[in-house]
Amino acid sequence: DGGITQSPKYLFRKEGQNVTLSCEQNLNHDAMYWYRQDPGQGLRLIYYSQIVNDFQKGDIAEGYSVSREKKESFPLTVTSAQKNPTAFYLCASTPMGRGLGGNTEAFFGQGTRLTVV
Amino acid sequence: QKEVEQNSGPLSVPEGAIASLNCTYSDRGSQSFFWYRQYSGKSPELIMFIYSNGDKEDGRFTAQLNKASQYVSLLIRDSQPSDSATYLCAVTLSPYGGATNKLIFGTGTLLAVQP
Numbered sequence A: 001d002g003g004i005t006q007s008p009k010y011l012f013r014k015e016g017q018n019v020t021l022s023c024e025q026n027l028n029h030d031a032m033y034w035y036r037q038d039p040g041q042g043l044r045l046i047y048y049s050q051i052v053n054d055f056q057k058g059d060i061a062e063g064y065s066v067s068r069e070k071k072e073s074f075p076l077t078v079t080s081a082q083k084n085p086t087a088f089y090l091c092a093s094t095p096m097g098r099g100l101g102g103n104t105e106a107f108f109g110q111g112t113r114l115t116v117v
Numbered sequence B: 001q002k003e004v005e006q007n008s009g010p011l012s013v014p015e016g017a018i019a020s021l022n023c024t025y026s027d028r029g030s031q032s033f034f035w036y037r038q039y040s041g042k043s044p045e046l047i048m049f050i051y052s053n054g055d056k057e058d059g060r061f062t063a064q065l066n067k068a069s070q071y072v073s074l075l076i077r078d079s080q081p082s083d084s085a086t087y088l089c090a091v092t093l094s095p096y097g098g099a100t101n102k103l104i105f106g107t108g109t110l111l112a113v114q115p
Helices: none
Strands: A004-007 A010-013 A019-025 A031-037 A043-049 A064-066 A076-078 A087-094 A112-116 B011-014 B019-025 B032-038 B045-050 B054-058 B061-066 B071-076 B085-093 B102-105 B109-114
Touching (some): A004 A087, A019 A087, A031 B102, A043 A064, B019 B032, B019 B109, B032 B071, B045 B061
Parallel strands (some): A010 A112, B011 B109
Antiparallel strands (some): A031 A043, A031 A087, A064 A076, B085 B102
16 A cells, blocks of 8 residues: 555654654655644644755754655654754655646655654 | 634534634745644544635535635535544645745644534
């Protein structure tokens, strides 16, 4: 079955530690996104990528880094520079990256809940 | 001005009533509009998408788009308690003149359907 897989489902981070969240999709989608969701809040865009080896900052990129070495994979690293990383992280992909219009329906992974201990 | 705005609610409606959810967006060049439903602690799931001005119906759900007013809405007819969730509006923006697409979400509206 095609879909998006995020791992781990729960992650605990110590103060000052970098952690990497995994996101893999087998939908052959061009575009991938990382969002952060805080309790009672909407989704805020961290980073997005339209094609391999290219990505753009979203609205809250500070303290995060990404890579897009393969079409299927878009890992997110939460660095020690992110002072308040406790949140629910969602990865999404859409069929179409560049170009106006078209089908940009997003498919989501199950999320990773990150907690600082 | 936020790129996508929604009233956070909660919006409370009685069972069987029509729930009306609204969303405005700032980028006149936006092409694609989506409504997602999210239950607490879960990932969003797509309910409707709409690309053209007017209404689009799917079962109990109707999406309405007015590009001139930069307004998109979702109507839920015969609301059920199982419809109680947060409804997220999402818009595809093209910040680089179509060279790339950026999918932005509103903060969501919490809907509570009272039995």
